[in-house]
Amino acid sequence: MKPLWITYAWTDNEEGNFDHFVAEIEKAGIPTKYDRVALVPGRRLWDEIDKNIRSDDLSGWACLVTPNSLASEPCREELAYALNQALKVKGGTFPILGLLGPGVDIKGLPQALSTRLCVDLRSPNWLEQVRAAVEQRPPQATPTESAPYIVQFHQGFLNDPALQAIEVRPRLGEVHYWRIAFPVSTPGFVAHGTGPANGKQMRGSGRDVLDGTIQIGGVDCKFVGSGDSITPATSGFAVFRGNLPDQCFVGSAAGPSELPQQWLCFPRR
Helix, strand or coil: CCCEEEECCHHHHCCCHHHHHHHHHHHCCCCEECHHHHCCCCCCHHHHHHHHHHCCCCCEEEEEECHHHHCCHHHHHHHHHHHHHHHHHCCCCCCEEEEECCCCCHHHCCHHHHCCCEEECCCCCHHHHHHHHHCCCCCCCCCCCCCCEEEEEEECHHHCCCCEEEEEEECCCCECCEEEEEECCCCCEEEEEEEECCCCCCCCCCCCCEEEEEEECCEEEEEEEECCCEECCEEEEEEECCCCCCEEEEEECCCCCCCCCCCEEEECC
16 A cells, blocks of 8 residues: 555644554554655755655545644645645545544634545544545444443533432333442432433432442442333433542343343443
8 A cells, every 4th residue: 555645733743642643554554654754854845745746656645633733834834735736636536634633623624624534533443434545445334332321421410510410311212120330439429310311300219219339340339220211211310419420330120129230331521
C-alpha cells in the first residue's frame, strides 16, 4: 500500500500524541508520510508538498483535525493548498479525508473538509474506515454488541440540584425484577423506585422491594430493586443526595427474593 500523507498541527505532538497516532495507523498496515519524514529541511514548504502530491507515491491525503489544527493558520493553509493541488493533479477521486480528534465539532470544520469524508477517531473501527478510504472502497461493517440496558447518570434529578440518580431501563421487552447495585462507599443513598424514562419523575419503590449488600467482582456493593416492571418507556432509579458512584451494576432476577445470575458493569462517563 502507498503511504497516506497526514497534515497535523505541531502542537499536537508536544507530548508525543501525533507520534502515537501514526504508530497506531502503521501497526494496522497503513504506511504514512508527514513533514518531519518527507520534507527536505531548508526547502520551500509548498514546493515540497507539491512534489509529493504530483508523485505516484501517495494513497491519499489526510488532515488530523483537532482544536490545535483548527486554530493553526499554517495547518489550514497546508490543507487548502493540498486540496487545490490534489484536485488539479489527481482529480476528484483522490482520497482526501479529515481525521476528527476529541473536542472537534463537525460544524466547525473548514469547508474543504466539511464536504468530504471524515473519520471520527472515537469510532471503534476508525482504522478500518481510514484503510477503506485509501483503498477507495466501502468500510467493512463491524458488528457491535450493545448492552441490554440503557443506563444514565443524572445530575440535578427531579429539578433538585442536591439530588443525583442512576436510571436503568431495558432496550427491549420487560424486566420484572430489576436490580441496581453500587459501591457501599457511595454516600447519601436516599431511595429507589420506578418512573417514566429520561428522569422526569419517580414513584415509590412499589411491590416486592429488595435491598441488601453483595460483593460483585471484589467490590462491596449495596443493591436495590423491586418487582415493579421496567420497560423501554419505564425506568428504575436509585437516588442519592451527594456524589454519584463511578460505576454501577445492573441485572435482573428470576423472582422477588432473588439476585441476578449476572451483573453488568456500567462506568459513569
